[in-house]
Amino acid sequence: MHEVKLATETVAHVVGVMGERSIERVLGITVEIGVLSCVERSIFEFCFAVAAEGTPVEGAELTFLERPLTLCCAACEQEFFPECPGDACISCGSMKTQVIAGREFAIKSLEVC
Numbered sequence: 001m002h003e004v005k006l007a008t009e010t011v012a013h014v015v016g017v018m019g020e021r022s023i024e025r026v027l028g029i030t031v032e033i034g035v036l037s038c039v040e041r042s043i044f045e046f047c048f049a050v051a052a053e054g055t056p057v058e059g060a061e062l063t064f065l066e067r068p069l070t071l072c073c074a075a076c077e078q079e080f081f082p083e084c085p086g087d088a089c090i091s092c093g094s095m096k097t098q099v100i101a102g103r104e105f106a107i108k109s110l111e112v113c
């Protein structure tokens with residue numbers, strides 16, 4: 001249950017930021033999730049609600065920003081959005097590609113009042 005850990009960490013992080021910046025209430029949290037991060041949104045939302053209970057983050061609304069899988073070609077440096085991680089470069093056909101985005105999980109912004 002990878003989502004439980006992420007949700008707990010998200011709540012702890014936001015509570016920390018609120019303390020540092022003297023923020024009393026957070027209305028919303030925008031989370032960036034890569035398509036390869038294996039985070040199930042509905043499970044994350046549930047875990048987040050459980051983790052946030054009794055904290056100042058309770059009731060904050062989650063917004064998800066999905067990051068597409070992005071590969072970079074090692075041969076021609078073309079960046080592209082493939083169907084799957086093993087796709088060849090769309091520009092030169094090289095199979096030597098590297099995943100440069102799509103695995104992330106990050107808190108992008110907080111909406112405060």
Ligand SMILES: [Zn+2]
Nearest residue numbers: 073076089092
């Ligand atoms: Zn290429």
